[in-house]
Amino acid sequence: MSSKRQDLIEAALCLFNERGYHATGIDAILARAGVAKNTLYKHFRSKDELILAALRLKDEQQRNEIMRRVESRARSPQDRLLAVFDVVEDWFRDPDFHGCLFIRASGEFADTDDPVHRVCLEHSHLLRGYLERLARSAGASDPEGLSKQLLILLTGSMVAAQIRGDAAPAQVAKQAASTLIQSQCTPSGG
Amino acid sequence: MSSKRQDLIEAALCLFNERGYHATGIDAILARAGVAKNTLYKHFRSKDELILAALRLKDEQQRNEIMRRVESRARSPQDRLLAVFDVVEDWFRDPDFHGCLFIRASGEFADTDDPVHRVCLEHSHLLRGYLERLARSAGASDPEGLSKQLLILLTGSMVAAQIRGDAAPAQVAKQAASTLIQSQCTPSGG
DNA sequence: AAATCAATAGACAGATCTGTCTATTCCAGA
């Protein structure tokens, strides 16, 4: 079927991760995908449309993989909130990790009205929604507030790992998350 | 004196903030600075050298301004640790805020060996050092650990504000920071 | 076998990018 479209998106995601969005030319994507230029512009109207399609696919893939891994790693909602940080630690350990594609995209497409930027915001919302559901199941007194805090920790750990080039920030964030969860999920906590 | 050099750096920082690094051409910087191309290449060997010089200057300016504002806003070390988040909240409120220039640079120059990336790492180290000194003065049981947690919160709030386009993440992070500080700076805390 | 359709290679236009170069202007100091 339309495997060419898929090949293009995969090649694009790989190169965007390696070099960034503006620094990656169409020709490099074509070469890596083994696809002709004409074919690209039959599937996508422009480079920006390709970026959008690639990020929309990645959004779903990435969230699904995180949720799947979290659920197989821990049983209780509280443990699962913490397991999120173990899951991203594995991700940070990958030699190909150069930071979250959505965080980096929102930095390169800085205008909040830009469609690319909006996809990043949507990704962030969906991820927070997952954390909020876990927080609610865990019996947090303020699930929405806790999920916002945990999302900031998660985001911060991604950037710290991106800058440092190692996975250590995951456990630092996990420790902080543990403290925050404790303060909401125990009878003594506010 | 060499005000041209300064003009170039200021124009570059402004445009990098608006559009990003790769998306900003030399000509746009020259036009905004009101400087001829020849002059740019007399002061800097390449665009990358200009980026480096701009970020090195910004590193000092930004940290100094944060520290100055924090110190004028709160007296005790504990209050100052929290005041950091009020200070960045003002920053997030600026209509020109499009995210931290160092976080965005580390995303566009993803190779950790890249000199630009290294400047970002250095900036992050220096900022953490400041937080660690405050944490130590505040009597934290593990100042280094607390400073790492707070840096992740700070970083995360910057990215969240960048993506959302509002300042709300600052107070979310401040609330989390408060919980983390409490757990280290009270007799009952671990 | 004929027709259809997707994909190919690659030329091309037009814009933009970095960096070099020339020729000129302007100003400060001897």
Place this chain on the structure above:
DNA sequence: TCTGGAATAGACAGATCTGTCTATTGATTT
């Protein structure tokens, strides 16, 4: 007044970028 240094405008080379176009191949279906 002369000189030297720094800045100017702007042409230029050479690369690269996005996007369009033509002409061809190849596989599948009718």
